[in-house]
Amino acid sequence: MDARRWMRAIDLNKAIHAGLDALQVHASVSMMRLFDVAQRWEHDAKRLGEKHKNGFSPIKYISYQAFWIRKLKPISNAYLIKHLEAEGDSISPEMEIHDINERIAIRIAGRNLLEFAERGFYPTEHGDGTGHTTAVDAKILREYLRAYMNFPSQRDAGPQHEADKGSTYENLIYNQRYRTFGPHHLVHILDQAVFGALRLQACKK
Numbered sequence: 001m002d003a004r005r006w007m008r009a010i011d012l013n014k015a016i017h018a019g020l021d022a023l024q025v026h027a028s029v030s031m032m033r034l035f036d037v038a039q040r041w042e043h044d045a046k047r048l049g050e051k052h053k054n055g056f057s058p059i060k061y062i063s064y065q066a067f068w069i070r071k072l073k074p075i076s077n078a079y080l081i082k083h084l085e086a087e088g089d090s091i092s093p094e095m096e097i098h099d100i101n102e103r104i105a106i107r108i109a110g111r112n113l114l115e116f117a118e119r120g121f122y123p124t125e126h127g128d129g130t131g132h133t134t135a136v137d138a139k140i141l142r143e144y145l146r147a148y149m150n151f152p153s154q155r156d157a158g159p160q161h162e163a164d165k166g167s168t169y170e171n172l173i174y175n176q177r178y179r180t181f182g183p184h185h186l187v188h189i190l191d192q193a194v195f196g197a198l199r200l201q202a203c204k205k
Helices: 004-021 031-051 057-074 080-091 100-118 138-150 170-176 183-204
Strands: 025-029 075-080 123-125 133-135
Touching: 004 025, 004 031, 004 075, 004 100, 025 080, 031 057, 031 080, 057 100, 057 183, 075 080, 100 123, 100 138, 100 183, 123 170, 138 170, 138 183, 170 183
Parallel strands: none
Antiparallel strands: 025 075, 123 133
C-alpha cells in the first residue's frame, strides 16, 4: 500500500472527523474508502498538472477532492449525537443523515478554500497593465462564503436540512447527490465565491 496515499487518507480522516464534530454528528468512516479517495484525487491532480504545465488553480485541487468524497462515500451510519443520546439502540433508520458525505465534502472544500486564501493563493489582476495582484482577504472570504451558501436564508447551514431548502447550500447538497455534478461544477461555484469576496473587498477600500 502506497505510504503517501495512506498518509493523505489519514489526514482526510482527521478533517472528516473535525467536520462531524462541528456538526455534532457521530458516524462510521471507512479508511479503505478514504485510501480510494486519496488515490483517485492524486490521479486527477497528476493529470491536471500534466495538462497545465504552469500550474492549475487551487480551487480545482479542492473541488476534485470534494468530488471523490461525495462519489465514493466513505462516511456511513451518521446520526446527530443528540438523537443517539435520546433514542439509544432503538433509534429509527429514518433519523440517519443520508447525505452526510455531500455535506462533509462541501464543508471540507470550504475549509480548504479558506486555508489557501490565508496563504495568499487567490490573487486577481489589477487590470492596470502593471501585472500587480491583490490577494483575497481570508476574513472577508469567510464572511462572504457563509452568506453565499446560506442565501437567501439567514441561518447557518447544517445537517437535517436546518437551512432553507432553497439556499445555495441545500441546492448544492441536492445537486451533488441526485444530479450529474462533476468537479467543474464546484469549481464554478467556488470561483464565484472568491470573485464575490474580491469585489466586496474592493468596495471596502
